Amino acid sequence: MRYPSWIRQHLAALRALLVLTVLLGVVYPLAVFAVGRIPGLKDHADGSYVTLHGTRVGSAIIGQSFTAENGDPLTRYFQSRPSNAGDGYDPTATAASNLGPEDVVDTLPDPRLVTTGKADENARQSLLTQVCARSKAVGELEGVNGARPFCTPGGVGAVLAVFGPRTTAGAVPHPTRVVSLNEEEGVVKAPFLATYNGVPVELARFGEDYAAGLTVPIRGDAPARPAVPADAVTASGSGLDPHISPAYAALQVRRVAKARGITSAQVEALVKDETDGRDLGFMGEARVNVLKLNIALDRRFPVRG
Structure with a gap:
């Protein structure tokens, strides 16, 4: 039995819809999920969360502020790069100032x-x-x-x-x-x-x-x-940059060491350990992940009292 052309066209469209739904709505999402479970990729797929004493304290790929309730910088922590994303480091409002x-x-x-x-x-x-x-504010904070x-x-x-x-x-x-x-x-x-x-x-x-x-x-x-x-005075294009330059980290060493009652040499050694070089040896610049550095500080040199 030969159907009219308009029925054949609708049946072909229906078959294409069903095939594409299975491929793109079921197979592809499951394949991406499976790839995200591969060892080495699982952490990235889950958001690169960082924990301290079993508590999730942030993401290694999203910056955050280290300030008191009134907005003043906490002197015992390294400070992040400025952010124009929402009220600061908001992943739902990632943006630059466009100025x-x-x-x-x-x-x-x-x-x-x-x-x-x-x-x-x-x-x-x-x-x-x-x-x-x-x-001006950074200069006053760092002396x-x-x-x-x-x-x-x-x-x-x-x-x-x-x-x-x-x-x-x-x-x-x-x-x-x-x-x-x-x-x-x-x-x-x-x-x-x-x-x-x-x-x-x-x-x-x-x-x-x-x-x-x-x-x-x-x-x-x-x-x-x-x-x-x-990088201490300009925000990144995304507003979510979790890194600072080694130069900005070095500027903060003396303040952090004084706040924690340790020597600058101890803090400098920790900064060196937490400094990542250029990707593949030639792409980008050396950088320091602020969250990881501050966690390392709390583990090695916790603030007493």
Whole structure:
């Protein structure tokens, strides 16, 4: 018996649906699950969880913070790289800030809210100010100079709006007015620079438009190679990076040793043991897994009391 063409087409479609359902909905998932059970792959498939004294304390492939309830860093632990994923290291909100090197001007908060201790939801820190603020905070925590080029001593981007007639090249050789864009009147007492080309520098006023001025970042006298490494002040693309550079780990050794009552040499040896080299000897950079390092610290040098 020969069925009409439309019935044959529907039967063929049904057979294809059944075959693909079995292959892709049953066979393939079971095959992937079986591969994930192979010794050597099982830990990765399960999430690379790390345990301490039988308790799951995190994942080796997802970063986390080591801070007190108020957000202050715990001095006895190595600190992780900054994160822009959600509230920090949120795997459901993995993301970067998507801000580029030309993002140097802040959206200032309403000073009336600042003085009452409230946050202005419309305010926004530029990428430059984020880097400057982090570098200042890390410098204070580790007892080193947190200064960076193009950053003010107060930890914001050192950026001016320069007003006046411009040359054909866009420069302002004879400014008539100069404003420090990221330092707000009522929040900061004085600008980071008193004068620019002989013109007094003003503090920025909330709500005032400075778009007509020429944006001029000021390098300042900070060292070309800051004491605070780049990975201490910039977030990774995923926001979940569990590693820090050996340089950032070395910066934290003295603080961790003091908090645990041990020598810096003991901590340095542990950092060396927990440092992973380049993959296959040539890919990527040397790195330190912060969670594994802190667990090793608690096992070898537990905090007393």
